[in-house]
Amino acid sequence: MITSFLLKSFDRTIVIAVAVILGLALIVPALNLLTAPDHPLHVPTYLVSLFGKYLTYALLALALDLVWGFCGILSLGHAAFFALGGYAMGMYLMRQIGARGSYGNPLLPDFMVFLNWKELPWFWYGFDMFWFAALMVVLVPGMLAFVFGWFAFRSRVNGVYLSIITQAMTFALLLAFFRNDMGFGGNNGLTDFKDILGFNIQAQGTRAALFAASAVALALSLILTSGMVRSKYGKILVGVRDAESRTRFLGYRVEHFKLFAFTISAMMAGVAGALYVPQVGIINPGEFDPANSIEVVIWTAVGGRGTLIGPIIGAVLVNGGKSVFTAAFPEFWLFALGGLFVLVTLFLPKGIVGTLQGWRARRKEYRKAAADEAARGQTAAEPVAAE
Amino acid sequence: MNEKKPTSLLYLDGVSVSFDGFKALNSLSFVIEPGELRAIIGPNGAGKTTMMDIITGKTRPDTGEVFFKGDIDLTKRDEAEIAQLGIGRKFQKPTVFESHTVWDNLELALNRKRGVFATLFYRMTPEDNARIEEILSTVRLSNRRNDLAASLSHGQKQWLEIGMLLAQEPELLLVDEPVAGMTDAETAETAILLKEIARTRSVVVVEHDMGFIRDLGVKVTCLAEGSVLAEGSIDFVSADQKVIENYLGR
Numbered sequence: 001m002i003t004s005f006l007l008k009s010f011d012r013t014i015v016i017a018v019a020v021i022l023g024l025a026l027i028v029p030a031l032n033l034l035t036a037p038d039h040p041l042h043v044p045t046y047l048v049s050l051f052g053k054y055l056t057y058a059l060l061a062l063a064l065d066l067v068w069g070f071c072g073i074l075s076l077g078h079a080a081f082f083a084l085g086g087y088a089m090g091m092y093l094m095r096q097i098g099a100r101g102s103y104g105n106p107l108l109p110d111f112m113v114f115l116n117w118k119e120l121p122w123f124w125y126g127f128d129m130f131w132f133a134a135l136m137v138v139l140v141p142g143m144l145a146f147v148f149g150w151f152a153f154r155s156r157v158n159g160v161y162l163s164i165i166t167q168a169m170t171f172a173l174l175l176a177f178f179r180n181d182m183g184f185g186g187n188n189g190l191t192d193f194k195d196i197l198g199f200n201i202q203a204q205g206t207r208a209a210l211f212a213a214s215a216v217a218l219a220l221s222l223i224l225t226s227g228m229v230r231s232k233y234g235k236i237l238v239g240v241r242d243a244e245s246r247t248r249f250l251g252y253r254v255e256h257f258k259l260f261a262f263t264i265s266a267m268m269a270g271v272a273g274a275l276y277v278p279q280v281g282i283i284n285p286g287e288f289d290p291a292n293s294i295e296v297v298i299w300t301a302v303g304g305r306g307t308l309i310g311p312i313i314g315a316v317l318v319n320g321g322k323s324v325f326t327a328a329f330p331e332f333w334l335f336a337l338g339g340l341f342v343l344v345t346l347f348l349p350k351g352i353v354g355t356l357q358g359w360r361a362r363r364k365e366y367r368k369a370a371a372d373e374a375a376r377g378q379t380a381a382e383p384v385a386a387e
Numbered sequence: 388m389n390e391k392k393p394t395s396l397l398y399l400d401g402v403s404v405s406f407d408g409f410k411a412l413n414s415l416s417f418v419i420e421p422g423e424l425r426a427i428i429g430p431n432g433a434g435k436t437t438m439m440d441i442i443t444g445k446t447r448p449d450t451g452e453v454f455f456k457g458d459i460d461l462t463k464r465d466e467a468e469i470a471q472l473g474i475g476r477k478f479q480k481p482t483v484f485e486s487h488t489v490w491d492n493l494e495l496a497l498n499r500k501r502g503v504f505a506t507l508f509y510r511m512t513p514e515d516n517a518r519i520e521e522i523l524s525t526v527r528l529s530n531r532r533n534d535l536a537a538s539l540s541h542g543q544k545q546w547l548e549i550g551m552l553l554a555q556e557p558e559l560l561l562v563d564e565p566v567a568g569m570t571d572a573e574t575a576e577t578a579i580l581l582k583e584i585a586r587t588r589s590v591v592v593v594e595h596d597m598g599f600i601r602d603l604g605v606k607v608t609c610l611a612e613g614s615v616l617a618e619g620s621i622d623f624v625s626a627d628q629k630v631i632e633n634y635l636g637r
């Protein structure tokens with residue numbers, strides 16, 4: 001059962017994409033660790049972390065594409081799931097600091113000592129163990145998505161209304177996490193991390209390993225989503241996107257199909273956030289900013305929604321562009337991003353990958369038509385020659 | 388009042404529904420027997436589509452009873468449940484999955500387990516394959532199997548949708564204006580197709596095309612302003628003074 005699911009998930013494009021991503025997981029760390037700093041192919045450590053960050057963004061965009069591209073649910077709150085996964089990882093990293101904080105408290109993170117708290121809040125228990133934190137990385141976003149989706153999809157909230165309430169959700173979380181008494185470090189968030197799984201988080205080797213982990217997570221998620229969208233389940237998702245009432249009158253419980261995709265997608269976003277935090281070294285409430293969720297939509301649209309490779313390419317290209325652009329003209333980035341979105345919507349409505357696929361399909365059809373034509377011409381010509 | 392319930396397949400009694408004060412259905416009652424093919428006619432806005440909405444759980448009646456197979460109360464169930472009970476529906480505007488192939492459209496309609504996990508791990512079996520082939524030839528789309536549904540003509544989409552209903556294996560089929568936008572030849576073929584389908588299940592057809600209704604040669608119900616105006620053979624109904632005034636004469 002599982003094997004047939006996996007076999008179906010591999011078509012040529014996916015195999016190539018997975019191979020490229022896993023290749024990067026080996027090559028980039030190797031070029032960083034094994035070459036001398038003055039070697040022409042050397043990848044400096046700061047770039048390893050920057051590329052690692054792009055990979056986590058790519059994973060977030062892939063997660064969004066599963067619900068938006070394949071099921072038509074335009075979530076404008078996916079950054080919330082990303083941030084929750086990030087906070088779960090951040091809590092683990094905070095507790096790894098132990099007595100090395102500025103206040104030297106073995107149990108309480110610095111911000112709690114600063115707030116004069118005497119004991120660890122109950123929801124911080126367990127986060128000293130990596131396995132527990134890792135579980136929470138998927139469980140917390142997954143649970144939130146499940147509960148949120150349960151109510152939204154059952155009451156058939158659709159289209160722009162759904163988008164608005166997802167924005168409201170991330171905004172509410174933003175306000176909540178800003179509060180000091182929530183117990184997540186308030187405004188400053190969680191930072192000053194020391195180690196992860198016993199390794200120094202600043203060390204070159206750890207950075208390389210985090211990059212590789214991000215690439216592997218992206219590759220695995222790509223295989224998972226590909227298996228999902230290629231299965232009968234995935235075809236029904238697309239059916240829900242294109243003709244929801246038809247799926248319903250065929251006897252499918254549309255709300256269950258949406259809920260499953262939404263929950264899986266939120267879990268993937270949580271994993272992305274958890275890999276993002278150790279690479280950038282901080283998580284704060286700013287990650288819940290509604291604008292962040294909208295940016296994810298733009299990456300996905302630029303790359304091509306409803307294709308699996310598109311969001312990955314879109315996330316890397318747009319964020320690469322952002323890094324270059326903000327270095328040169330920091331104040332114009334938002335205009336550039338907005339302009340890009342308008343241009344893509346107008347001229348490449350299917351995004352980069354969708355447009356390329358369209359060309360390829362049309363060329364194939366054209367060739368086939370030409371071949372048919374030639375074949376017909378020959379058969380028609382034969383009787384004439386015989387005469 | 389209830390003595391007809393046990394034997395009939397579909398039983399509507401005194402069904403009324405209004406939208407913002409406008410009575411779309413006004414104490415509508417009728418009965419469909421197992422294996423029956425019934426035609427429903429009536430002017431625009433008579434409530435024909437609304438009646439189908441009520442039967443399939445899309446709209447809840449304000450008052451009245453709707454029973455399927457004797458004692459299944461359809462007013463208490465939702466669309467997916469009613470579809471799984473064995474009621475299939477073709478929409479007035481042909482609705483197929485445009486970005487799927489003809490084959491995939493039928494695969495999705497096939498009467499198999501409809502849960503998330505069942506579909507996630509579904510594998511095409513030889514029986515399913517054979518069944519889809521059979522339906523493809525019934526609705527004359529065998530040579531279009533790998534084409535996207537979006538590329539079909541209007542009439543072919545209507546047929547694909549009928550094929551999807553067949554794949555669903557319902558006991559009752561509700562077909563809303565199946566020949567709208569079809570050529571005369573296609574219309575005649577559709578009449579043959581529906582009669583063939585009705586040999587093994589009950590079918591309710593809503594249609595404006597009187598020639599088509601004549602071709603079907605079955606009992607006709609004429610609706611107007613949300614209730615039954617006349618019921619009987621096509622000749623009987625079309626001779627009815629009220630039907631001529633309300634519908635045919637207009």
Ligand SMILES: Nc1ncnc2c1ncn2[C@@H]1O[C@H](COP(=O)(O)OP(=O)(O)OP(=O)(O)O)[C@@H](O)[C@H]1O
Pocket residue numbers: 406411429430431432433434435436437438479
């Ligand atoms: N959801 C709704 N909200 C408001 N009014 C509605 C709704 N559904 C139907 N109506 C109204 O109820 C009346 C009956 O509509 P219905 O679609 O059932 O007619 P019909 O017999 O199918 O007509 P046609 O032959 O044009 O398809 C119409 O006046 C329509 O405007």
Ligand SMILES: [Mg+2]
Pocket residue numbers: 435436437479563
């Ligand atoms: Mg109608």
